[in-house]
Amino acid sequence: MSYPGYPYQQRTPTVVPAHPFDPRADAEILRKAMKGFGTDEKAIINVLTKRTNDQRLQIAIQFKTLYGKDLIKDLKSELSGNFENLVVAMMTPLPEFYAKELHDAMSGVGTDEDVLIEVLCTMSNNEIRTIRQAYHSMYYKPLESDLKGDTGGTFKRLMVSLCNACRDESMVTDHQKAAADAQALLRAGELRFGTDESTFNMILCQRNVAQLQLTFQEYQRITGHDIEQAIKNEFSGDCEEGFLAVVRSIKNKAAFFAKMLNKSMKGLGTNDSQLIRIVVTRSEIDMGEVKREYQSKYGESLAEAIKGDCSGHYKKCLLALIGESS
Template identity: 60%
Template sequence: MYPYGTPTVVPAQNFDPVKDAHALRKAMKGFGTDEDALIAIICHRTNEQRQEIQRQYKTHFGKDLIEDIQSETSGNFEKLLVGLLTPIVDFYCNELCDAMKGIGTDEDVLIEILCTLSNSEIHTIKKQYLRMYGAHLESELKSETSGNFKRLLVSLCTAHRDESGHVDQAAAANDARELLKAGELRVGTDESMFNMVLCQRNYQQLKLILNEYESITGHSLEKAIKREFSGDIQEGLLAICKCVTNKAEYFASRLHKSMAGLGTNDRQLIRVIITRSEIDMKDIKVTFEKMYGKSLKSWIKGDTSGDYKHALYALIGEQRSSS
């Protein structure tokens, strides 16, 4: 049923958007807010179902559900609920726009989104970005980034990756040799060859190329990329390799990074959980525990609190603990 992974948020059975809209209104009327009721509904419906609830909420009460949530909640709990109620394409557009706004660019966000989505998803985001902000995503990327990293993002933004799933062993061996010549066998690196291969070949073919590279050199292409590149371009190329070999591992490392060290990067934590909960969050959880020796739930427990924590538990398919 789920060809790409196992989600933790699935369509609610016997879904009744009118009943949900009334329950949400009741949870926010009068003194105090019933946060548990908000979590029980918003965190246990798919994005599509949440959009239907919002339409019914507006129809029945003449009020905007997101605005009501914003006036009744605060902090990261509010950000999480608003993110969940935002259509997923708009959510991605907001994240991309905010990553490029103001002084400095959050390259990590650009990599996480553009290196992991399919052609059709990127095309949809580009159209919506233009509608929402009156600007072309590609132009914004060009003005906010530079050098090899800019070229990588522009290549990804064109969304011309082969998605046929067709594999060719001889072509894979040839590409592996070309990558070796463009990197480790020369002084300086011909980054255009890495760009071309990693942004155009389909994932199944890339798997073959990675295997071929390792059998020719005795080490992984990822190791070669770490040696030949640095900074954002290195991170971008590694993200593509990781998505080819194990996408759940890539997102598990993103979750870990959001909570490791001093302070929590809540924006990153929220984004990964919102965007993966309907795709492969179960796989990410299992991978997270294998990689870091502790469950994702225990990390969330240590780094978050209150209603925000309980909402995250619900989205990753975990029961609320008594503490």
């Protein structure tokens, strides 16, 4: 499954297809790295971080053909902790990986709304549909029904709308419609007592990316402040975070993920599942641009942040995925 993102998005991957590529030779290297006493983690990192998700899956097929063993199970038995979690994420087909992340976010006590927001607020229609299919085949339930059962109110409506995957993706723009939408958002929020959430939901979930960028510019022009400020004034909690994520990912997707990476590493402890998810998935899309945004916004490189926050083979593997050495 390829993740092209929205049409305007700049592609700056740090993991590109290996060429030439010999999955049989790679399978042999991995087998040797795990055979006998001790594990050659360096060899595992060297192979897997220099192959795309699709190529890693081909290596797994060769591994099973050659040795009659499951590569992921062997890796899990040899590795541990966050390094193991990172490698397993790298070896999982992308739709299944996202489906599992969404399912884990909703199972058990409480809901990890950050995961729902990060995935559903940033994906194209095709990506969401592919994840929905994977979710249904893995858990025998529609993603939408689990979202409805696990969220509430305006946030639930936002998640269901995004899960529906019906955003206009034509990239056709209309200045008059942008002006009308900006006025509608203003009347639904700042110009009334209480907030008409349905107007925000309808415009932010339906309009194409280029059209929304025009609408945000128009909103700034007529009010003198950013649409983000209006959302912060009008909403709170998960609903505020959800609408902000839609706006931020539409304005600048790489900057949105840079912010999420910073959030995963700052404060008490590290949100390793978020760090792993973003590094693994964006490395084949726009990690080069995410790194530039990170440096610009936080005054240190993403590599420096990872070095300060992670250790051992986990750190080395993350750095290799973002195209940096340890």
